[in-house]
Amino acid sequence: MTVNIAIENVQKSFGKKIILDQINLTINSGQIYGLIGPSGAGKTTLVKMIVGMDSPDTGTIHVLNKTVPNLKLLQEIGYMAQSDALYLELTGMENLVFFAALYKIKKKEMQKRISYVTKLVNLDLDIHKKVFTYSGGMKRRLSLSIALLHNPKILILDEPTVGIDPELRLHVWNELLRLKTEEEKTIIVTTHVMEEAEKCDYIAMVRDGRIITRGTPAELKSTYQARNFDEVFLKAGGRGNENSGVN
């Protein structure tokens, strides 16, 4: 296992408000890392910095031993943003072909990848429809398929299962687990669905721009004598407990 993402002393403010406060994280290859926390905690801000779409005020981020931002990393990272960045007037297929060209995927490989990702997210029957006719969940699924299209080493998924029905959510999670185990992908998932935390190898719980605790799901439950992650979060977030993670 190698370190794929190293975040050191990252600090970020918007105006006078501190959004991220002294964040330190190490994420290894072949790991699903969950960033869990309530709305406004700073999860999206942090993942945008890992992708290189925003920069910290202080601190550094390294991905695959390269300092972010670095154009070469674009090929290595698949990013699914919270708001879908799709061309609504194009069909799902046309969107995929557009992004495949952007990633310089060769034609033969492109057909294979498109077939794999559309089946994975169960969009194969609707792929020739224009995206403006898609439901919210279908757009999320198309965004997820685009993030996976170029077979990146690192997947960064910001709330990937919002608006996706339970059956497909399970299917997507099973595939993420397969990608990590069989292909040693490094996967970061943000969520405020506490039950999804269980599927992660490692979790950092974020509140008000700070990591209030971190550890494996089992470590966290046992440290806080909690039955579920809502309880872990509440106990870890109690006054005086900040940054007292199990690791």
Ligand SMILES: Nc1ncnc2c1ncn2[C@@H]1O[C@H](COP(=O)(O)OP(=O)(O)OP(=O)(O)O)[C@@H](O)[C@H]1O
């Ligand atoms: N460009 C910006 N300018 C000013 N404030 C911002 C900007 N982007 C984010 N914020 C603020 O930073 C805080 C953290 O936002 P962020 O989107 O990172 O949270 P989050 O944990 O991802 O929340 P959610 O789960 O709702 O997506 C919020 O208070 C938000 O209003």
